[in-house]
Amino acid sequence: MVFLYFFMSILIWVTLSGLNSGIFFINLWQLSDLLMVSDYYSYSFSCLLFVVSSCVLTWSYYYMENESSYRRFLSLVCLFIFSMMTLIFIPSMLFTIIGWDGLGVTSFLLVIYYSNRKSLSSGMLTGLTNRIGDVLFLLAIPFLVFGNSNLWVSIFILTLCLTKSAQYPFSSWLPAAMAAPTPVSALVHSSTLVTAGLYLLVRYNFCMNNLLLMLGTLTMMMAGICACAESDLKKIVALSTLSQLGVMAIALGVQSKMLCFFHLLSHALFKALLFMCVGVLIHSVFGSQEMRCYNHSKSNLWASSLIIVASTALCGFPFFSGFYSKDSIVEYFFMGFPHMFYLLFLSGIGLTTVYSVKLIFAALGSNKLSENPTLMTSVLRWFVKFPLIIMGVISVSGGYMMSSKLICGCVNVIMIDYMQPLVFILAGLMMGAEMSKYHHPNMSNSMLFLTPHFQLSSSILEKSESHQKLVDAGFLEWGGPKGFSFKAGGMDQLWVLATPLLFSPIMVMIFLKF
Numbered sequence: 257m258v259f260l261y262f263f264m265s266i267l268i269w270v271t272l273s274g275l276n277s278g279i280f281f282i283n284l285w286q287l288s289d290l291l292m293v294s295d296y297y298s299y300s301f302s303c304l305l306f307v308v309s310s311c312v313l314t315w316s317y318y319y320m321e322n323e324s325s326y327r328r329f330l331s332l333v334c335l336f337i338f339s340m341m342t343l344i345f346i347p348s349m350l351f352t353i354i355g356w357d358g359l360g361v362t363s364f365l366l367v368i369y370y371s372n373r374k375s376l377s378s379g380m381l382t383g384l385t386n387r388i389g390d391v392l393f394l395l396a397i398p399f400l401v402f403g404n405s406n407l408w409v410s411i412f413i414l415t416l417c418l419t420k421s422a423q424y425p426f427s428s429w430l431p432a433a434m435a436a437p438t439p440v441s442a443l444v445h446s447s448t449l450v451t452a453g454l455y456l457l458v459r460y461n462f463c464m465n466n467l468l469l470m471l472g473t474l475t476m477m478m479a480g481i482c483a484c485a486e487s488d489l490k491k492i493v494a495l496s497t498l499s500q501l502g503v504m505a506i507a508l509g510v511q512s513k514m515l516c517f518f519h520l521l522s523h524a525l526f527k528a529l530l531f532m533c534v535g536v537l538i539h540s541v542f543g544s545q546e547m548r549c550y551n552h553s554k555s556n557l558w559a560s561s562l563i564i565v566a567s568t569a570l571c572g573f574p575f576f577s578g579f580y581s582k583d584s585i586v587e588y589f590f591m592g593f594p595h596m597f598y599l600l601f602l603s604g605i606g607l608t609t610v611y612s613v614k615l616i617f618a619a620l621g622s623n624k625l626s627e628n629p630t631l632m633t634s635v636l637r638w639f640v641k642f643p644l645i646i647m648g649v650i651s652v653s654g655g656y657m658m659s660s661k662l663i664c665g666c667v668n669v670i671m672i673d674y675m676q677p678l679v680f681i682l683a684g685l686m687m688g689a690e691m692s693k694y695h696h697p698n699m700s701n702s703m704l705f706l707t708p709h710f711q712l713s714s715s716i717l718e719k720s721e722s723h724q725k726l727v728d729a730g731f732l733e734w735g736g737p738k739g740f741s742f743k744a745g746g747m748d749q750l751w752v753l754a755t756p757l758l759f760s761p762i763m764v765m766i767f768l769k770f
Contacts, residue, residue: 293347296661297458297517301344301447304521307650308447308528309337311643315532316439318640319539329369333443336362340448344455349400353393356452359420360386363449367436378435385429389416389453413456414464421453421501424474431494438538441490442531445497446524454504454520458513469509473600476502480607489534489547489618492611496570497527499608503585506601510588518662519581522569522655526577529647530566530615533559536640537619547618558641562648563619569651571612572605577655 313333320326339358342351363386368379396412399405422430430450434441444450462468476499483495500523507516536559538545569576572583582605589598 291348292345297455298344300521300658300661301455301517302341304524305337305340305344305447308524308647309333309443311647312439312442312528312532314639315442315535315643316437318637319439319535320437329366329437332362332366332369333440336366336440336443336448340452343452347459349397352456356393356420357390359449359452360390363433363436363444366440366444367433369437369440370435375435378429378432381432382429385419385426388426389419392416392419410462410464413460414462414467417453417457417462418471419453421450421505422475422498423453423471423501423505424478427475427478427498430498431491434488434490434494438490438531438535441494442528442535445494445531446528450497450501451520451524454501454508454516457508458517458520461513462508465509465511467509468505469597472502472505472509473597473604474502475499475505476604477600477607480604480611483611484607484614486611487547489538489545489615490531491545492547492615493527493530493534496530496608496611497523499604500527500570502604503582506597507581507585507588509597510585512585512588514662515581515584515588518658519578519585521658521662522577522581525647525654526566526569526651529562529644529651530570532644532647533563533566533619536644537563547614558644560619562644564616565648566651567612567615567619569655570615571609575656577651577653580655580659 313330316329316333320329323329335358339355339362341355342358343355346352346355360383364379364383367382368375392412392415396409396416399409399412419426430445433444436444457468479495479498479502483492483499486492486495500519504516504519504523507513507519537556540556540559565576569578572578574583586602586605589601
């Protein structure tokens with residue numbers, strides 16, 4: 257299956273040179289015609305999906321080699337990829353819902369894979385948030401078929417895409433989904449689940465630009481602030497994904513769906529690499545995700561080196577993959593968009609550099625005061641090094657290779673404007689060591705108070721205490737089954753007392769007859 261994905265990606269990439277865009281039909285045994293879309297968006301996204309999936313599945317043999325239910329994991333991951341391919345290629349509303357629900361159900365099953373309390377609570381939060389989008393998908397269908405209100409259809413589609421892509425205020429489920437295995441996180445955060453909503457917005461040519469610009473800026477700033485105050489290694493990478501999803505929404509807000517799609521592709525490359533390298537570090541310390549305990553850059557030279565490559569591409573350093581898309585989005589802000597959002601976006605770029613440098617410090621730095629756990633002394637085998645090398649090479653050169661195809665034209669700006677992204681990157685380098693020391697613990701751990709710090713179920717139970725006293729222990733206590741049985745017990749005693757009065761006339765009549 258892994259080699260099949262890899263060869264399919266090569267075949268798709270070869271056919272891109274002679275691509276004829278359009279829509280074609282496939283006859284399904286004379287039952288119906290299957291409508292499929294053939295354009296640059298679908299082919300390039302599917303090629304990226306196959307490359308990332310093949311590398312992640314090859315690497316998962318190392319990470320989950322001791323799992324007893326590894327076949328169940330592979331089956332769920334393949335179903336996950338198939339659902340995403342259905343969403344990419346088939347524009348029919350029926351098959352779009354199948355792919356959309358397939359992503360939601362399989363992501364829920366993968367989040368609760370370990371079946372512990374944390375995974376089940378995270379799965380509940382992920383499932384409930386994604387169910388909002390599924391319900392809105394069903395509500396949009398009658399408006400599309402029978403209604404004439406394009407406004408309500410736009411609102412429904414925007415909201416369901418925001419829930420799947422974790423935009424504000426639906427951002428809380430994305431860090432919670434870190435309870436899933438790390439290979440699942442590498443797929444979810446790179447090229448499958450979180451990109452599905454933005455891909456639909458690109459496909460549908462969505463036009464609520466100011467709203468997307470505002471929500472994307474809020475998401476980027478919130479995720480950047482929380483990532484700077486976080487010490488969980490996987491959660492930092494998850495919050496970095498949330499920040500880059502905000503960048504993609506900003507690209508749609510500045511009326512450039514091609515730049516949004518370009519950043520979606522380039523982000524998927526180095527984010528999958530980042531998750532795989534973080535997984536190697538976590539696996540080497542027996543599952544610990546606390547970044548302050550990592551003190552072994554020499555023992556994991558491959559992972560530490562490639563974390564630097566992926567983090568450098570993440571912060572948009574010239575001339576890595578993330579630079580070409582972010583620099584183009586910054587240039588588009590010179591076309592007269594609100595100045596406040598421009599300043600917030602550049603501040604978000606600085607915050608991106610902050611947590612990127614934090615990841616580099618975690619890979620290279622050492623904390624002598626921390627308790628250093630015993631390391632696994634296993635040597636990385638070829639099926640671990642091979643996907644890491646492939647993703648590392650693509651993370652460096654992929655942005656340049658795609659820029660010639662996806663960036664058409666340029667904005668006329670002066671030379672000093674090209675230095676602004678680099679200036680904010682250097683400013684982030686200076687702020688990185690200091691900003692993580694000052695944070696509000698409750699605010700950073702709860703995603704700006706979107707979710708509680710502890711388990712979701714415990715918070716719900718605490719808030720439902722008054723309801724329990726009023727309803728469960730109040731009205732239902734007396735009017736429900738327990739109250740009825742109590743009253744029935746009193747009726748039994750009354751029945752014993754009333755029995756002589758009821759049957760005495762009958763006994764008298766029988767006595768007089770005889």
